[in-house]
Amino acid sequence: MRRIVWGAAALLLAGGVAAPALAQAQKVAITAIVDHPALNAVHEGAVAALAKAGFNDGKEIAVVFESAQGQPATAVQIARKFVGERPAVVIGISTPSAQALAAATKTIPVVFSAVTDPVGAQLVASAEKPGGNVTGVSDRAPIDDQVALIRELTPDVKTVGVLFNPGEPNSVTSVRELKEAAEKVGLTVVEAPATKTAEVQGAARSLVGKADAAFVPTDNTVVSALEAVSGALVAAKIPLYAADTDSVARGALASVGFNYRQVGEQTGELAARILKGEKPGDLPVRFAQGTDLYLNKGVAAKIGVTLPEAALARAVKVVD
Template structure:
Protein backbone atom coordinates (compact mmCIF):
# COMPACT_ATOMS: atom_id res chain seq x y z
CA UNK A 1 0.00 0.00 0.00
CA UNK A 2 1.39 3.43 -0.89
CA UNK A 3 1.39 5.81 2.07
CA UNK A 4 0.21 9.29 1.15
CA UNK A 5 0.39 12.47 3.22
CA UNK A 6 -2.82 14.29 4.11
CA UNK A 7 -2.02 17.13 1.74
CA UNK A 8 -1.77 14.73 -1.18
CA UNK A 9 -4.88 12.86 -0.04
CA UNK A 10 -6.80 16.14 0.02
CA UNK A 11 -5.65 16.87 -3.51
CA UNK A 12 -8.04 14.20 -4.77
CA UNK A 13 -10.66 16.95 -5.15
CA UNK A 14 -8.60 18.69 -7.84
CA UNK A 15 -6.99 15.73 -9.56
CA UNK A 16 -8.55 14.75 -12.90
CA UNK A 17 -7.96 11.05 -12.28
CA UNK A 18 -5.77 8.56 -10.48
CA UNK A 19 -3.42 6.59 -12.68
CA UNK A 20 -2.53 3.74 -10.37
CA UNK A 21 -1.67 2.63 -6.83
CA UNK A 22 -4.67 4.24 -5.17
CA UNK A 23 -5.80 3.10 -1.74
CA UNK A 24 -9.52 2.70 -1.04
CA UNK A 25 -10.16 2.22 2.68
CA UNK A 26 -13.40 0.32 3.33
CA UNK A 27 -14.78 -0.29 6.80
CA UNK A 28 -17.96 -1.67 8.37
CA UNK A 29 -19.18 -1.55 11.95
CA UNK A 30 -19.66 -5.33 11.99
CA UNK A 31 -19.66 -8.31 9.69
CA UNK A 32 -23.05 -9.71 8.71
CA UNK A 33 -24.50 -10.80 5.33
CA UNK A 34 -26.07 -7.48 4.31
CA UNK A 35 -23.00 -5.35 5.04
CA UNK A 36 -20.68 -7.99 3.57
CA UNK A 37 -22.75 -8.00 0.39
CA UNK A 38 -22.54 -4.20 0.18
CA UNK A 39 -18.75 -4.40 0.52
CA UNK A 40 -18.53 -7.00 -2.26
CA UNK A 41 -20.78 -4.88 -4.48
CA UNK A 42 -18.53 -1.84 -4.01
CA UNK A 43 -15.44 -3.86 -4.90
CA UNK A 44 -16.99 -5.41 -8.02
CA UNK A 45 -18.46 -2.10 -9.14
CA UNK A 46 -15.08 -0.41 -8.86
CA UNK A 47 -13.50 -3.21 -10.89
CA UNK A 48 -16.10 -2.66 -13.62
CA UNK A 49 -15.09 1.01 -13.65
CA UNK A 50 -11.42 0.09 -14.09
CA UNK A 51 -10.36 0.36 -10.42
CA UNK A 52 -9.15 -3.20 -9.92
CA UNK A 53 -7.85 -4.43 -6.57
CA UNK A 54 -4.19 -5.38 -6.79
CA UNK A 55 -3.79 -3.58 -10.10
CA UNK A 56 -4.94 0.04 -10.21
CA UNK A 57 -6.05 0.24 -6.55
CA UNK A 58 -5.46 -1.32 -3.15
CA UNK A 59 -8.87 -2.23 -1.69
CA UNK A 60 -8.34 -2.40 2.07
CA UNK A 61 -11.18 -3.65 4.29
CA UNK A 62 -11.49 -3.64 8.08
CA UNK A 63 -14.40 -4.53 10.37
CA UNK A 64 -14.95 -2.86 13.74
CA UNK A 65 -16.50 -6.09 15.07
CA UNK A 66 -19.43 -4.18 16.52
CA UNK A 67 -17.36 -1.75 18.60
CA UNK A 68 -17.74 2.01 17.91
CA UNK A 69 -14.37 2.65 19.58
CA UNK A 70 -12.75 0.26 17.13
CA UNK A 71 -14.55 2.01 14.24
CA UNK A 72 -12.93 5.25 15.38
CA UNK A 73 -9.50 3.58 15.54
CA UNK A 74 -9.91 2.20 12.02
CA UNK A 75 -10.88 5.61 10.68
CA UNK A 76 -7.87 7.24 12.33
CA UNK A 77 -5.63 4.49 10.96
CA UNK A 78 -6.93 5.12 7.44
CA UNK A 79 -6.19 8.82 7.85
CA UNK A 80 -2.70 8.11 9.18
CA UNK A 81 -2.02 5.74 6.28
CA UNK A 82 -3.08 8.44 3.83
CA UNK A 83 -5.75 6.49 1.97
CA UNK A 84 -7.22 8.28 -1.02
CA UNK A 85 -10.86 7.68 -0.09
CA UNK A 86 -12.82 6.12 2.78
CA UNK A 87 -15.94 4.03 2.15
CA UNK A 88 -17.71 3.44 5.48
CA UNK A 89 -20.51 0.87 5.50
CA UNK A 90 -23.15 1.67 8.17
CA UNK A 91 -23.92 4.80 10.16
CA UNK A 92 -21.45 4.28 13.06
CA UNK A 93 -18.56 3.73 10.65
CA UNK A 94 -19.55 6.80 8.62
CA UNK A 95 -19.70 8.95 11.76
CA UNK A 96 -16.27 7.67 12.81
CA UNK A 97 -14.80 8.47 9.40
CA UNK A 98 -16.17 12.03 9.42
CA UNK A 99 -14.84 12.58 12.95
CA UNK A 100 -11.40 11.49 11.75
CA UNK A 101 -11.07 13.68 8.65
CA UNK A 102 -12.54 16.68 6.89
CA UNK A 103 -10.05 16.38 4.04
CA UNK A 104 -10.06 12.82 2.68
CA UNK A 105 -13.16 12.06 0.57
CA UNK A 106 -15.81 9.88 2.22
CA UNK A 107 -18.50 7.95 0.33
CA UNK A 108 -20.78 6.18 2.81
CA UNK A 109 -23.27 3.41 2.17
CA UNK A 110 -25.96 1.52 4.11
CA UNK A 111 -26.68 4.68 6.13
CA UNK A 112 -30.36 5.05 6.97
CA UNK A 113 -30.69 8.75 7.75
CA UNK A 114 -27.62 10.83 6.80
CA UNK A 115 -29.24 14.04 8.05
CA UNK A 116 -30.16 12.71 11.49
CA UNK A 117 -26.71 11.14 11.76
CA UNK A 118 -25.25 14.61 11.05
CA UNK A 119 -23.11 13.32 8.22
CA UNK A 120 -24.30 15.97 5.77
CA UNK A 121 -26.21 19.24 6.16
CA UNK A 122 -28.18 18.61 2.97
CA UNK A 123 -28.92 15.71 0.65
CA UNK A 124 -28.39 17.93 -2.37
CA UNK A 125 -24.77 18.96 -3.02
CA UNK A 126 -23.92 18.38 0.65
CA UNK A 127 -20.58 20.19 0.50
CA UNK A 128 -17.44 19.25 2.40
CA UNK A 129 -15.81 15.88 1.85
CA UNK A 130 -18.84 13.59 2.21
CA UNK A 131 -21.55 12.03 0.06
CA UNK A 132 -23.03 8.55 -0.24
CA UNK A 133 -26.02 6.28 -0.42
CA UNK A 134 -28.96 5.92 2.00
CA UNK A 135 -30.75 2.62 2.58
CA UNK A 136 -33.84 4.04 4.29
CA UNK A 137 -36.23 1.13 4.67
CA UNK A 138 -39.74 1.15 3.12
CA UNK A 139 -41.29 1.01 6.59
CA UNK A 140 -44.91 1.48 5.50
CA UNK A 141 -44.55 -1.53 3.21
CA UNK A 142 -43.08 -3.56 6.06
CA UNK A 143 -46.07 -2.80 8.28
CA UNK A 144 -48.50 -3.64 5.48
CA UNK A 145 -46.72 -6.95 4.91
CA UNK A 146 -46.87 -7.86 8.59
CA UNK A 147 -50.60 -7.14 8.65
CA UNK A 148 -51.17 -9.13 5.47
CA UNK A 149 -49.34 -12.25 6.67
CA UNK A 150 -50.47 -12.06 10.32
CA UNK A 151 -53.66 -9.93 10.36
CA UNK A 152 -54.36 -10.60 14.06
CA UNK A 153 -51.16 -8.88 15.18
CA UNK A 154 -51.92 -5.82 17.31
CA UNK A 155 -48.65 -5.32 19.20
CA UNK A 156 -45.19 -5.55 17.67
CA UNK A 157 -41.91 -5.61 19.56
CA UNK A 158 -38.98 -3.88 17.89
CA UNK A 159 -35.44 -4.97 18.76
CA UNK A 160 -32.82 -2.26 18.25
CA UNK A 161 -29.72 -0.59 19.60
CA UNK A 162 -30.63 2.95 20.79
CA UNK A 163 -26.96 3.86 20.33
CA UNK A 164 -27.27 3.53 16.55
CA UNK A 165 -28.66 6.74 15.05
CA UNK A 166 -29.93 4.81 12.05
CA UNK A 167 -31.98 2.51 14.27
CA UNK A 168 -33.50 5.37 16.24
CA UNK A 169 -34.66 6.94 12.98
CA UNK A 170 -36.19 3.65 11.86
CA UNK A 171 -38.00 3.04 15.14
CA UNK A 172 -39.45 6.56 15.00
CA UNK A 173 -40.58 5.91 11.44
CA UNK A 174 -42.09 2.57 12.49
CA UNK A 175 -44.15 4.32 15.15
CA UNK A 176 -45.38 6.85 12.60
CA UNK A 177 -46.76 4.20 10.26
CA UNK A 178 -47.78 1.58 12.86
CA UNK A 179 -50.43 3.69 14.59
CA UNK A 180 -52.63 4.28 11.53
CA UNK A 181 -52.29 0.56 10.75
CA UNK A 182 -53.64 -0.38 14.18
CA UNK A 183 -50.33 -1.56 15.62
CA UNK A 184 -48.80 -0.68 18.96
CA UNK A 185 -44.99 -0.65 19.10
CA UNK A 186 -43.06 -1.97 22.12
CA UNK A 187 -39.35 -1.17 22.23
CA UNK A 188 -36.65 -3.63 23.34
CA UNK A 189 -33.12 -2.28 23.58
CA UNK A 190 -29.93 -4.25 23.00
CA UNK A 191 -26.78 -2.14 23.18
CA UNK A 192 -24.50 -5.03 22.21
CA UNK A 193 -24.93 -8.33 20.39
CA UNK A 194 -24.68 -10.32 23.63
CA UNK A 195 -27.85 -8.55 24.84
CA UNK A 196 -30.02 -9.50 21.87
CA UNK A 197 -31.42 -12.77 23.18
CA UNK A 198 -32.31 -11.27 26.56
CA UNK A 199 -34.01 -8.33 24.85
CA UNK A 200 -36.07 -10.75 22.76
CA UNK A 201 -37.02 -12.78 25.82
CA UNK A 202 -38.19 -9.58 27.48
CA UNK A 203 -40.82 -9.22 24.76
CA UNK A 204 -42.38 -12.64 25.33
CA UNK A 205 -45.93 -12.26 26.64
CA UNK A 206 -46.01 -8.58 25.69
CA UNK A 207 -46.18 -8.65 21.89
CA UNK A 208 -47.88 -10.52 19.07
CA UNK A 209 -44.89 -10.25 16.69
CA UNK A 210 -41.25 -9.16 16.65
CA UNK A 211 -39.44 -6.96 14.17
CA UNK A 212 -35.82 -5.99 13.71
CA UNK A 213 -34.96 -3.01 11.49
CA UNK A 214 -31.63 -2.73 9.68
CA UNK A 215 -29.88 -2.53 13.04
CA UNK A 216 -26.29 -3.74 12.87
CA UNK A 217 -26.11 -4.85 16.51
CA UNK A 218 -29.24 -6.98 16.43
CA UNK A 219 -28.70 -8.36 12.92
CA UNK A 220 -25.22 -9.54 13.91
CA UNK A 221 -26.88 -11.77 16.54
CA UNK A 222 -30.11 -12.43 14.65
CA UNK A 223 -30.29 -16.19 15.30
CA UNK A 224 -30.39 -15.58 19.06
CA UNK A 225 -33.55 -13.50 18.69
CA UNK A 226 -35.14 -15.86 16.17
CA UNK A 227 -34.66 -18.80 18.52
CA UNK A 228 -36.77 -16.98 21.12
CA UNK A 229 -39.47 -16.31 18.53
CA UNK A 230 -39.54 -19.97 17.48
CA UNK A 231 -39.70 -21.22 21.06
CA UNK A 232 -42.71 -19.01 21.78
CA UNK A 233 -44.59 -19.09 18.45
CA UNK A 234 -44.05 -15.37 17.88
CA UNK A 235 -43.89 -14.25 14.22
CA UNK A 236 -40.54 -12.62 13.48
CA UNK A 237 -40.04 -10.07 10.69
CA UNK A 238 -36.97 -8.20 9.47
CA UNK A 239 -36.05 -4.96 7.74
CA UNK A 240 -33.56 -6.58 5.37
CA UNK A 241 -33.98 -9.52 3.02
CA UNK A 242 -30.76 -11.28 4.04
CA UNK A 243 -32.32 -11.87 7.46
CA UNK A 244 -35.14 -13.84 5.80
CA UNK A 245 -32.54 -16.34 4.62
CA UNK A 246 -31.43 -16.62 8.25
CA UNK A 247 -34.90 -17.37 9.64
CA UNK A 248 -37.16 -14.31 9.60
CA UNK A 249 -40.60 -14.85 8.03
CA UNK A 250 -40.49 -12.11 5.41
CA UNK A 251 -39.17 -8.72 4.40
CA UNK A 252 -39.32 -6.15 1.65
CA UNK A 253 -35.92 -4.64 1.12
CA UNK A 254 -32.84 -4.03 -0.91
CA UNK A 255 -30.38 -6.43 -2.39
CA UNK A 256 -27.34 -5.13 -0.53
CA UNK A 257 -24.95 -6.31 -3.20
CA UNK A 258 -26.83 -4.00 -5.57
CA UNK A 259 -26.60 -1.22 -2.96
CA UNK A 260 -22.84 -1.74 -2.98
CA UNK A 261 -22.75 -1.62 -6.78
CA UNK A 262 -24.64 1.68 -6.75
CA UNK A 263 -22.19 3.01 -4.14
CA UNK A 264 -19.17 1.85 -6.11
CA UNK A 265 -20.24 3.99 -9.04
CA UNK A 266 -20.19 7.07 -6.78
CA UNK A 267 -16.77 6.09 -5.42
CA UNK A 268 -15.49 5.84 -9.01
CA UNK A 269 -16.77 9.34 -9.75
CA UNK A 270 -14.75 10.70 -6.84
CA UNK A 271 -11.66 8.72 -7.85
CA UNK A 272 -12.03 10.24 -11.31
CA UNK A 273 -11.81 13.73 -9.86
CA UNK A 274 -15.30 14.85 -8.78
CA UNK A 275 -15.69 16.61 -5.45
CA UNK A 276 -17.89 14.47 -3.15
CA UNK A 277 -19.49 17.63 -1.77
CA UNK A 278 -20.89 18.34 -5.24
CA UNK A 279 -22.52 14.89 -5.55
CA UNK A 280 -26.07 14.52 -4.21
CA UNK A 281 -26.70 11.91 -1.55
CA UNK A 282 -28.91 9.31 -3.21
CA UNK A 283 -31.29 6.61 -2.04
CA UNK A 284 -30.82 2.93 -2.82
CA UNK A 285 -33.09 1.69 -5.59
CA UNK A 286 -34.79 -1.65 -6.01
CA UNK A 287 -37.17 -3.46 -3.68
CA UNK A 288 -37.53 -7.22 -3.37
CA UNK A 289 -40.01 -9.37 -1.42
CA UNK A 290 -38.43 -12.35 0.34
CA UNK A 291 -40.47 -14.97 2.22
CA UNK A 292 -39.47 -18.03 4.23
CA UNK A 293 -42.38 -20.49 4.59
CA UNK A 294 -40.28 -22.92 6.64
CA UNK A 295 -39.39 -20.26 9.17
CA UNK A 296 -43.02 -19.17 9.34
CA UNK A 297 -44.10 -22.75 10.11
CA UNK A 298 -41.68 -22.90 13.04
CA UNK A 299 -43.48 -19.86 14.48
CA UNK A 300 -46.97 -21.20 13.89
CA UNK A 301 -47.64 -19.03 10.84
CA UNK A 302 -48.82 -19.91 7.34
CA UNK A 303 -47.85 -17.37 4.70
CA UNK A 304 -50.82 -16.64 2.37
CA UNK A 305 -50.48 -18.11 -1.10
CA UNK A 306 -50.86 -14.68 -2.68
CA UNK A 307 -47.81 -13.38 -0.81
CA UNK A 308 -45.73 -16.36 -1.87
CA UNK A 309 -46.82 -15.99 -5.49
CA UNK A 310 -45.62 -12.39 -5.77
CA UNK A 311 -42.37 -12.94 -3.85
CA UNK A 312 -39.14 -12.35 -5.71
CA UNK A 313 -37.48 -15.04 -3.59
CA UNK A 314 -38.96 -17.93 -1.66
CA UNK A 315 -36.41 -19.33 0.77
CA UNK A 316 -36.57 -23.12 0.83
Protein backbone atom coordinates in the same frame (compact mmCIF):
# COMPACT_ATOMS: atom_id res chain seq x y z
CA MET B 1 -9.74 -5.92 14.70
CA ARG B 2 -9.85 -7.75 11.40
CA ARG B 3 -7.62 -6.46 8.61
CA ILE B 4 -7.63 -7.70 5.04
CA VAL B 5 -5.29 -6.42 2.34
CA TRP B 6 -6.52 -7.28 -1.12
CA GLY B 7 -5.03 -7.40 -4.58
CA ALA B 8 -1.79 -5.59 -5.25
CA ALA B 9 -0.51 -5.73 -1.71
CA ALA B 10 -1.17 -9.47 -1.49
CA LEU B 11 0.59 -10.05 -4.78
CA LEU B 12 3.56 -8.02 -3.64
CA LEU B 13 3.91 -10.18 -0.55
CA ALA B 14 3.58 -13.31 -2.69
CA GLY B 15 6.50 -12.55 -4.94
CA GLY B 16 7.06 -8.93 -5.80
CA VAL B 17 5.55 -9.13 -9.28
CA ALA B 18 2.91 -6.51 -8.47
CA ALA B 19 5.36 -3.86 -7.28
CA PRO B 20 4.99 -1.56 -10.33
CA ALA B 21 1.19 -1.64 -10.14
CA LEU B 22 1.21 -1.02 -6.40
CA ALA B 23 3.53 1.95 -6.78
CA GLN B 24 1.00 3.67 -9.05
CA ALA B 25 -2.19 2.34 -7.45
CA GLN B 26 -4.45 4.61 -5.44
CA LYS B 27 -5.47 3.21 -2.07
CA VAL B 28 -9.17 2.72 -1.35
CA ALA B 29 -9.83 2.03 2.33
CA ILE B 30 -13.08 0.36 3.41
CA THR B 31 -14.33 -0.18 6.95
CA ALA B 32 -17.51 -1.61 8.48
CA ILE B 33 -18.75 -1.60 12.03
CA VAL B 34 -19.23 -5.39 12.11
CA ASP B 35 -19.34 -8.52 9.97
CA HIS B 36 -22.80 -9.70 8.92
CA PRO B 37 -24.27 -10.72 5.56
CA ALA B 38 -25.81 -7.37 4.59
CA LEU B 39 -22.70 -5.29 5.32
CA ASN B 40 -20.45 -7.90 3.73
CA ALA B 41 -22.61 -7.72 0.59
CA VAL B 42 -22.16 -3.94 0.53
CA HIS B 43 -18.39 -4.38 0.68
CA GLU B 44 -18.39 -6.92 -2.14
CA GLY B 45 -20.71 -4.81 -4.29
CA ALA B 46 -18.56 -1.70 -3.86
CA VAL B 47 -15.38 -3.48 -4.96
CA ALA B 48 -17.22 -5.00 -7.95
CA ALA B 49 -18.59 -1.62 -9.04
CA LEU B 50 -15.14 -0.03 -8.77
CA ALA B 51 -13.77 -2.76 -11.04
CA LYS B 52 -16.59 -2.24 -13.54
CA ALA B 53 -15.68 1.47 -13.64
CA GLY B 54 -12.06 0.63 -14.46
CA PHE B 55 -10.60 0.61 -10.96
CA ASN B 56 -9.47 -2.98 -10.49
CA ASP B 57 -8.08 -4.05 -7.15
CA GLY B 58 -4.45 -4.98 -7.65
CA LYS B 59 -4.06 -2.76 -10.70
CA GLU B 60 -5.45 0.78 -10.64
CA ILE B 61 -6.32 0.65 -6.94
CA ALA B 62 -5.22 -1.19 -3.81
CA VAL B 63 -8.16 -2.02 -1.55
CA VAL B 64 -7.74 -2.47 2.20
CA PHE B 65 -10.52 -3.44 4.58
CA GLU B 66 -10.95 -3.49 8.36
CA SER B 67 -13.92 -4.42 10.53
CA ALA B 68 -14.50 -2.82 13.91
CA GLN B 69 -16.09 -6.06 15.14
CA GLY B 70 -19.02 -4.21 16.64
CA GLN B 71 -16.93 -1.77 18.70
CA PRO B 72 -17.50 1.97 18.04
CA ALA B 73 -14.19 2.82 19.76
CA THR B 74 -12.41 0.49 17.37
CA ALA B 75 -14.20 2.17 14.46
CA VAL B 76 -12.64 5.46 15.57
CA GLN B 77 -9.18 3.88 15.74
CA ILE B 78 -9.57 2.41 12.25
CA ALA B 79 -10.72 5.76 10.87
CA ARG B 80 -7.72 7.59 12.30
CA LYS B 81 -5.37 4.91 11.03
CA PHE B 82 -6.83 5.04 7.53
CA VAL B 83 -6.67 8.83 7.40
CA GLY B 84 -3.02 8.67 8.39
CA GLU B 85 -2.37 6.42 5.37
CA ARG B 86 -3.75 9.11 3.02
CA PRO B 87 -5.96 6.96 0.77
CA ALA B 88 -7.62 8.41 -2.32
CA VAL B 89 -11.06 7.66 -0.88
CA VAL B 90 -12.46 5.98 2.24
CA ILE B 91 -15.73 4.03 2.41
CA GLY B 92 -17.60 3.70 5.70
CA ILE B 93 -20.22 0.95 5.82
CA SER B 94 -22.80 1.65 8.57
CA THR B 95 -23.50 4.83 10.48
CA PRO B 96 -20.84 4.40 13.23
CA SER B 97 -18.05 3.69 10.74
CA ALA B 98 -19.10 6.56 8.48
CA GLN B 99 -19.30 8.98 11.41
CA ALA B 100 -15.84 7.93 12.58
CA LEU B 101 -14.36 8.59 9.13
CA ALA B 102 -16.15 11.93 8.74
CA ALA B 103 -14.86 13.04 12.14
CA ALA B 104 -11.30 11.97 11.29
CA THR B 105 -10.90 13.96 8.07
CA LYS B 106 -12.30 17.02 6.36
CA THR B 107 -10.18 16.62 3.23
CA ILE B 108 -10.07 12.96 2.17
CA PRO B 109 -13.27 11.98 0.29
CA VAL B 110 -15.62 9.88 2.42
CA VAL B 111 -18.32 7.68 0.88
CA PHE B 112 -20.80 6.22 3.35
CA SER B 113 -23.06 3.24 2.78
CA ALA B 114 -25.91 1.51 4.63
CA VAL B 115 -26.65 4.69 6.59
CA THR B 116 -30.34 5.17 7.34
CA ASP B 117 -30.40 8.90 8.09
CA PRO B 118 -27.25 10.67 6.81
CA VAL B 119 -28.60 14.14 7.62
CA GLY B 120 -29.65 13.16 11.14
CA ALA B 121 -26.27 11.49 11.62
CA GLN B 122 -24.69 14.84 10.66
CA LEU B 123 -22.74 13.31 7.81
CA VAL B 124 -24.10 15.70 5.18
CA ALA B 125 -25.80 19.09 5.20
CA SER B 126 -28.56 17.79 2.92
CA ALA B 127 -29.17 14.82 0.68
CA GLU B 128 -29.41 17.00 -2.42
CA LYS B 129 -26.31 19.10 -1.70
CA PRO B 130 -24.06 17.22 0.73
CA GLY B 131 -21.26 19.81 0.75
CA GLY B 132 -17.88 19.12 2.32
CA ASN B 133 -16.03 15.88 1.66
CA VAL B 134 -18.83 13.35 2.29
CA THR B 135 -21.52 11.68 0.21
CA GLY B 136 -22.92 8.16 0.00
CA VAL B 137 -25.83 5.76 -0.14
CA SER B 138 -28.69 5.58 2.36
CA ASP B 139 -30.48 2.32 3.14
CA ARG B 140 -33.53 3.97 4.63
CA ALA B 141 -35.97 1.08 4.87
CA PRO B 142 -39.47 1.20 3.35
CA ILE B 143 -41.16 1.14 6.76
CA ASP B 144 -44.70 1.59 5.40
CA ASP B 145 -44.15 -1.48 3.22
CA GLN B 146 -42.90 -3.46 6.23
CA VAL B 147 -46.00 -2.57 8.25
CA ALA B 148 -48.25 -3.46 5.31
CA LEU B 149 -46.47 -6.83 5.08
CA ILE B 150 -47.05 -7.54 8.78
CA ARG B 151 -50.76 -6.88 8.34
CA GLU B 152 -50.93 -8.97 5.16
CA LEU B 153 -49.19 -12.08 6.50
CA THR B 154 -50.38 -11.90 10.11
CA PRO B 155 -53.62 -9.85 10.12
CA ASP B 156 -54.45 -10.67 13.74
CA VAL B 157 -51.33 -8.91 15.05
CA LYS B 158 -52.11 -5.96 17.33
CA THR B 159 -48.73 -5.33 18.98
CA VAL B 160 -45.30 -5.29 17.32
CA GLY B 161 -42.10 -5.53 19.33
CA VAL B 162 -39.07 -3.79 17.87
CA LEU B 163 -35.55 -4.96 18.74
CA PHE B 164 -32.87 -2.30 18.39
CA ASN B 165 -29.79 -0.68 19.88
CA PRO B 166 -30.75 2.83 21.10
CA GLY B 167 -27.09 3.80 20.64
CA GLU B 168 -27.35 3.42 16.85
CA PRO B 169 -28.78 6.63 15.33
CA ASN B 170 -30.04 4.73 12.28
CA SER B 171 -32.12 2.47 14.52
CA VAL B 172 -33.58 5.34 16.51
CA THR B 173 -34.80 6.86 13.24
CA SER B 174 -36.26 3.53 12.12
CA VAL B 175 -38.10 3.01 15.42
CA ARG B 176 -39.61 6.49 15.21
CA GLU B 177 -40.78 5.85 11.65
CA LEU B 178 -42.13 2.43 12.62
CA LYS B 179 -44.24 3.95 15.39
CA GLU B 180 -45.63 6.55 13.00
CA ALA B 181 -46.49 3.96 10.36
CA ALA B 182 -47.96 1.53 12.91
CA GLU B 183 -50.18 4.18 14.47
CA LYS B 184 -51.78 4.87 11.09
CA VAL B 185 -53.07 1.30 10.90
CA GLY B 186 -53.90 0.79 14.58
CA LEU B 187 -50.83 -1.19 15.65
CA THR B 188 -48.98 -0.64 18.94
CA VAL B 189 -45.17 -0.77 19.08
CA VAL B 190 -43.30 -2.16 22.10
CA GLU B 191 -39.58 -1.39 22.38
CA ALA B 192 -37.04 -4.10 23.24
CA PRO B 193 -33.65 -2.36 23.49
CA ALA B 194 -30.27 -4.11 23.45
CA THR B 195 -27.10 -2.03 23.75
CA LYS B 196 -24.75 -4.90 22.87
CA THR B 197 -24.85 -8.28 21.17
CA ALA B 198 -24.91 -10.19 24.47
CA GLU B 199 -28.21 -8.49 25.36
CA VAL B 200 -30.02 -9.31 22.13
CA GLN B 201 -31.40 -12.73 23.02
CA GLY B 202 -32.71 -11.41 26.33
CA ALA B 203 -34.39 -8.51 24.55
CA ALA B 204 -36.09 -10.98 22.20
CA ARG B 205 -37.31 -13.10 25.10
CA SER B 206 -38.69 -10.01 26.81
CA LEU B 207 -41.24 -9.71 24.01
CA VAL B 208 -42.90 -13.03 24.89
CA GLY B 209 -46.34 -12.21 26.25
CA LYS B 210 -45.98 -8.56 25.22
CA ALA B 211 -45.93 -8.64 21.42
CA ASP B 212 -47.82 -10.57 18.74
CA ALA B 213 -45.00 -10.03 16.21
CA ALA B 214 -41.49 -8.60 16.19
CA PHE B 215 -39.52 -6.38 13.83
CA VAL B 216 -35.77 -5.82 13.43
CA PRO B 217 -34.69 -2.65 11.60
CA THR B 218 -31.30 -2.32 9.91
CA ASP B 219 -29.66 -2.48 13.33
CA ASN B 220 -26.09 -3.82 13.28
CA THR B 221 -26.13 -4.98 16.90
CA VAL B 222 -29.31 -7.02 16.54
CA VAL B 223 -28.67 -8.29 13.00
CA SER B 224 -25.29 -9.63 14.14
CA ALA B 225 -27.13 -11.91 16.56
CA LEU B 226 -30.20 -12.61 14.45
CA GLU B 227 -30.07 -16.39 14.91
CA ALA B 228 -30.45 -15.88 18.66
CA VAL B 229 -33.44 -13.62 18.05
CA SER B 230 -35.15 -15.98 15.61
CA GLY B 231 -34.53 -18.97 17.88
CA ALA B 232 -36.17 -17.29 20.86
CA LEU B 233 -39.13 -16.01 18.86
CA VAL B 234 -39.76 -19.20 16.88
CA ALA B 235 -39.88 -21.11 20.17
CA ALA B 236 -42.56 -18.66 21.33
CA LYS B 237 -44.33 -18.81 17.93
CA ILE B 238 -43.86 -15.07 17.42
CA PRO B 239 -43.40 -14.06 13.76
CA LEU B 240 -40.22 -12.07 13.13
CA TYR B 241 -40.05 -9.47 10.36
CA ALA B 242 -36.82 -7.80 9.26
CA ALA B 243 -35.82 -4.74 7.27
CA ASP B 244 -32.82 -6.65 5.90
CA THR B 245 -33.85 -9.25 3.30
CA ASP B 246 -30.73 -11.32 4.07
CA SER B 247 -32.21 -11.94 7.53
CA VAL B 248 -34.97 -14.14 6.09
CA ALA B 249 -32.53 -16.96 5.35
CA ARG B 250 -31.27 -16.58 8.92
CA GLY B 251 -34.66 -17.12 10.57
CA ALA B 252 -36.95 -14.15 9.98
CA LEU B 253 -40.41 -14.93 8.60
CA ALA B 254 -40.40 -12.20 5.97
CA SER B 255 -38.91 -8.96 4.71
CA VAL B 256 -39.55 -6.46 1.98
CA GLY B 257 -36.61 -4.35 0.96
CA PHE B 258 -33.61 -4.11 -1.30
CA ASN B 259 -30.56 -6.12 -2.21
CA TYR B 260 -27.51 -5.01 -0.22
CA ARG B 261 -25.17 -6.12 -2.98
CA GLN B 262 -26.86 -3.45 -5.11
CA VAL B 263 -26.45 -0.92 -2.29
CA GLY B 264 -22.73 -1.70 -2.41
CA GLU B 265 -22.65 -1.30 -6.17
CA GLN B 266 -24.19 2.16 -5.87
CA THR B 267 -21.56 2.98 -3.26
CA GLY B 268 -18.76 1.83 -5.54
CA GLU B 269 -20.15 3.90 -8.40
CA LEU B 270 -19.93 7.04 -6.25
CA ALA B 271 -16.38 6.18 -5.18
CA ALA B 272 -15.40 5.68 -8.84
CA ARG B 273 -16.76 9.09 -9.80
CA ILE B 274 -14.66 10.63 -7.03
CA LEU B 275 -11.56 8.77 -8.21
CA LYS B 276 -12.21 10.24 -11.66
CA GLY B 277 -12.13 13.75 -10.25
CA GLU B 278 -15.60 14.70 -9.05
CA LYS B 279 -16.03 16.25 -5.61
CA PRO B 280 -18.07 14.29 -3.03
CA GLY B 281 -19.85 17.41 -1.84
CA ASP B 282 -21.26 17.88 -5.36
CA LEU B 283 -22.67 14.34 -5.59
CA PRO B 284 -26.21 13.98 -4.16
CA VAL B 285 -26.83 11.20 -1.66
CA ARG B 286 -28.36 8.14 -3.27
CA PHE B 287 -31.23 6.19 -1.71
CA ALA B 288 -31.44 2.44 -2.13
CA GLN B 289 -34.43 1.29 -4.12
CA GLY B 290 -36.32 -1.96 -4.04
CA THR B 291 -39.42 -3.70 -2.73
CA ASP B 292 -38.22 -7.29 -3.09
CA LEU B 293 -40.25 -9.71 -0.98
CA TYR B 294 -38.44 -12.55 0.82
CA LEU B 295 -40.37 -15.27 2.67
CA ASN B 296 -39.38 -18.20 4.88
CA LYS B 297 -41.79 -21.15 4.52
CA GLY B 298 -39.88 -23.22 7.06
CA VAL B 299 -40.30 -20.61 9.78
CA ALA B 300 -43.94 -20.10 8.81
CA ALA B 301 -44.63 -23.80 9.34
CA LYS B 302 -42.88 -23.82 12.73
CA ILE B 303 -44.88 -20.88 14.10
CA GLY B 304 -48.21 -21.84 12.51
CA VAL B 305 -48.50 -19.04 9.95
CA THR B 306 -50.08 -19.81 6.58
CA LEU B 307 -48.45 -17.68 3.91
CA PRO B 308 -51.00 -16.26 1.42
CA GLU B 309 -50.69 -17.58 -2.13
CA ALA B 310 -50.60 -14.00 -3.43
CA ALA B 311 -47.52 -13.27 -1.32
CA LEU B 312 -45.80 -16.49 -2.37
CA ALA B 313 -46.47 -15.68 -6.02
CA ARG B 314 -44.80 -12.28 -5.91
CA ALA B 315 -41.88 -13.24 -3.65
CA VAL B 316 -38.42 -12.79 -5.13
CA LYS B 317 -37.10 -15.53 -2.86
CA VAL B 318 -38.79 -18.22 -0.78
CA VAL B 319 -36.68 -20.06 1.79
CA ASP B 320 -37.85 -23.62 2.51
